[in-house]
Amino acid sequence: MRITVLSGKGGVGKSMLASSLAILFSKKFNVIAVDCDVDAPNLALWLGIDNSKKGGAFKSYMISTVEKPIIDEDVCTKCGKCLDACNFGALSNGKRAVELIPYRCEGCGLCEIICPVDAIEMKKVENCTLSHYETEYDFPVVQGQIEPGEAESGEAVTEIRKYADTLCKKDAVIIQDGAAGIGCPVIASIVGSDYVVAVAESSMSSFSDLKRALEVVNQFKIPYGVVVNKYDLNKNISNEIMKFAGDRYLGGINYHKDVIKSIVDLKPAVEMGGNVRKELEDIFQNVLESTKGLF
Amino acid sequence: MKEIAVTGGKGGTGKSTVAIMFAFKQIELGKKVLLVDCDVECPNDHILLGINELKNPVSKTTTFYPVIDDDKCTKCGLCVRSCRSSALFQPGDSVPVLNKDLCSSCGVCWNVCPSNAISKEEVVNGEIFRNDILDGLTLVTGRSIPGVRETSPVVEQVRDYIDGLKSSFDLVVIDTAAGAHCTVMRALEDVEKAYSVTEPTPLGAHDLSVILRVLKVLKVPSDIVLNRSDIGNKALIDEVARKHGSNVCCEIPYDDDLARFYSEGNFLEHRLSISKLLKLYKSQ
Numbered sequence: 280m281r282i283t284v285l286s287g288k289g290g291v292g293k294s295m296l297a298s299s300l301a302i303l304f305s306k307k308f309n310v311i312a313v314d315c316d317v318d319a320p321n322l323a324l325w326l327g328i329d330n331s332k333k334g335g336a337f338k339s340y341m342i343s344t345v346e347k348p349i350i351d352e353d354v355c356t357k358c359g360k361c362l363d364a365c366n367f368g369a370l371s372n373g374k375r376a377v378e379l380i381p382y383r384c385e386g387c388g389l390c391e392i393i394c395p396v397d398a399i400e401m402k403k404v405e406n407c408t409l410s411h412y413e414t415e416y417d418f419p420v421v422q423g424q425i426e427p428g429e430a431e432s433g434e435a436v437t438e439i440r441k442y443a444d445t446l447c448k449k450d451a452v453i454i455q456d457g458a459a460g461i462g463c464p465v466i467a468s469i470v471g472s473d474y475v476v477a478v479a480e481s482s483m484s485s486f487s488d489l490k491r492a493l494e495v496v497n498q499f500k501i502p503y504g505v506v507v508n509k510y511d512l513n514k515n516i517s518n519e520i521m522k523f524a525g526d527r528y529l530g531g532i533n534y535h536k537d538v539i540k541s542i543v544d545l546k547p548a549v550e551m552g553g554n555v556r557k558e559l560e561d562i563f564q565n566v567l568e569s570t571k572g573l574f
Numbered sequence: 575m576k577e578i579a580v581t582g583g584k585g586g587t588g589k590s591t592v593a594i595m596f597a598f599k600q601i602e603l604g605k606k607v608l609l610v611d612c613d614v615e616c617p618n619d620h621i622l623l624g625i626n627e628l629k630n631p632v633s634k635t636t637t638f639y640p641v642i643d644d645d646k647c648t649k650c651g652l653c654v655r656s657c658r659s660s661a662l663f664q665p666g667d668s669v670p671v672l673n674k675d676l677c678s679s680c681g682v683c684w685n686v687c688p689s690n691a692i693s694k695e696e697v698v699n700g701e702i703f704r705n706d707i708l709d710g711l712t713l714v715t716g717r718s719i720p721g722v723r724e725t726s727p728v729v730e731q732v733r734d735y736i737d738g739l740k741s742s743f744d745l746v747v748i749d750t751a752a753g754a755h756c757t758v759m760r761a762l763e764d765v766e767k768a769y770s771v772t773e774p775t776p777l778g779a780h781d782l783s784v785i786l787r788v789l790k791v792l793k794v795p796s797d798i799v800l801n802r803s804d805i806g807n808k809a810l811i812d813e814v815a816r817k818h819g820s821n822v823c824c825e826i827p828y829d830d831d832l833a834r835f836y837s838e839g840n841f842l843e844h845r846l847s848i849s850k851l852l853k854l855y856k857s858q
Contacts, residue, residue: 287616289752290586294777318582318753319781329776346658366681368730382759382791387680388658427784428791430756433723458586459752460615463723466675483839484590484618491616495722513837543806545776 287488297456298325299549314422315468341363341405344434345386349410354398361390433463480493504529530562578767583785585752588801598849612761613751631701646691653683700728774806797823
């Protein structure tokens with residue numbers, strides 16, 4: 280079963296919740312944690328993989344999710360046909376030949392096709408580091424990190440997911456921590472999910488973004504539940520979100536001192552004990568209840 | 575006219591808050607500011623400035639999808655084989671069918687078709703709104719249509735739209751989305767300076783590193799704004815700043831009132847007290 284945690288708005292607690300849910304699920308099920316934020320992956324950090332341990336990745340290697348044009352300076356006549364044709368403005372006039380602006384390039388290959396002198400060849404570019412760590416909770420976490428300035432985040436998410444699927448044991452629960460936003464990388468994580476946990480914080484901004492994220496979830500007809508984080512910061516707004524969620528409401532997390540400590544010390548919220556542990560366990564039970572038929 | 579961007583990598587650090595604070599500070603000095611919300615997937619600046627709903631777009635952003643003429647199509651399948659996004663498929667020996675969800679509007683298919691059977695259909699993928707908030711503050715918001723995968727073209731068209739307005743303003747502040755992907759990069763391109771907003775936590779430091787690397791690729795100089803500066807460990811951020819040749823230029827201590835104003839979305843009413851919270855290390 281695949282559960283994706285998303286929110287639309289960044290910074291409302293997706294990774295905090297995903298890491299704690301993964302730990303709770305792991306007490307009853309085989310779990311694979313997947314970080315679908317390939318720009319700035321945080322899930323492994325929440326699960327105790329700090330920078331010093333990163334060198335000890337079980338597996339870590341570069342993958343290619345895109346091909347980019349290599350322009351032969353000696354053959355290029357600077358005729359400009361590729362510049363004019365490129366829909367992404369990814370080519371510019373250099374001194375000796377046409378030059379690529381890598382972060383604009385989508386790897387479509389139109390320039391290679393258009394070039395009248397065969398000066399362009401599409402070649403695979405390693406644009407993402409895939410890493411697989413074994414957490415201290417006896418389940419793996421898989422993440423990707425896109426090279427700075429490279430595009431193709433959506434394709435990278437798809438590759439990270441494909442790798443994670445190879446680790447699936449019987450009846451595994453895959454917990455996917457989604458990226459912020461509602462575009463390509465988020466859609467690449469939603470596709471094929473059995474259930475979505477949508478997180479909002481108690482602010483008008485987050486409520487607005489939640490609705491936009493759920494518009495996309497509904498387009499894919501995936502069942503979902505709603506969690507309200509920082510519930511007590513503005514109870515009026517939290518109550519509005521709860522009303523909006525109706526019977527899909529999974530629970531709320533108050534902005535305790537323990538939660539702040541959890542973020543500052545980067546320790547999973549469910550391990551902080553006290554109120555936040557109870558709140559997370561309640562949310563977990565409600566997720567279990569809502570996904571009963573999906574196992 | 576100066577054009578700056580407020581970004582940060584990590585979500586929820588306070589980009590929109592800082593962008594609006596910068597705008598408020600400049601307005602106090604009598605300057606005219608254009609605030610541009612380039613977080614087109616989840617725009618929030620309008621909410622913080624008390625606008626409940628974005629209405630009456632001043633412009634629509636568009637993209638193109640291929641349309642195949644059944645009569646001209648010879649079913650040779652060249653478009654299908656040439657499409658690197660696998661957006662075209664050919665069931666049996668029929669006219670190829672487009673999966674819009676996978677199409678990146680690159681134009682390969684309509685360029686390679688030997689029978690000129692593929693034309694372009696313009697489709698709306700987003701909207702641009704303009705709100706004149708105050709004397710001296712105008713907000714332009716880009717908003718993608720939910721379900722659209724490629725949102726960087728929406729950002730590109732927002733930036734093209736503001737080209738026509740920029741000269742009437744003293745300062746243009748571009749508020750970017752969270753992350754470091756192509757949509758964020760399109761918002762950061764060619765700005766004079768970026769301000770990367772972060773918080774003094776391990777995740778704040780980690781994601782700050784990511785965005786500073788991206789800014790280096792884009793050749794955009796960046797200073798750092800430290801939000802919630804008194805909660806956590808400032809040394810984490812100082813180290814990242816040092817490593818990347820950047821520096822923390824201002825900080826905002828955690829403030830209960832600010833958090834409440836943010837939550838309610840009424841920065842406008844409280845603009846004087848909000849702009850006082852921005853502690854500049856040197857004049858900006």
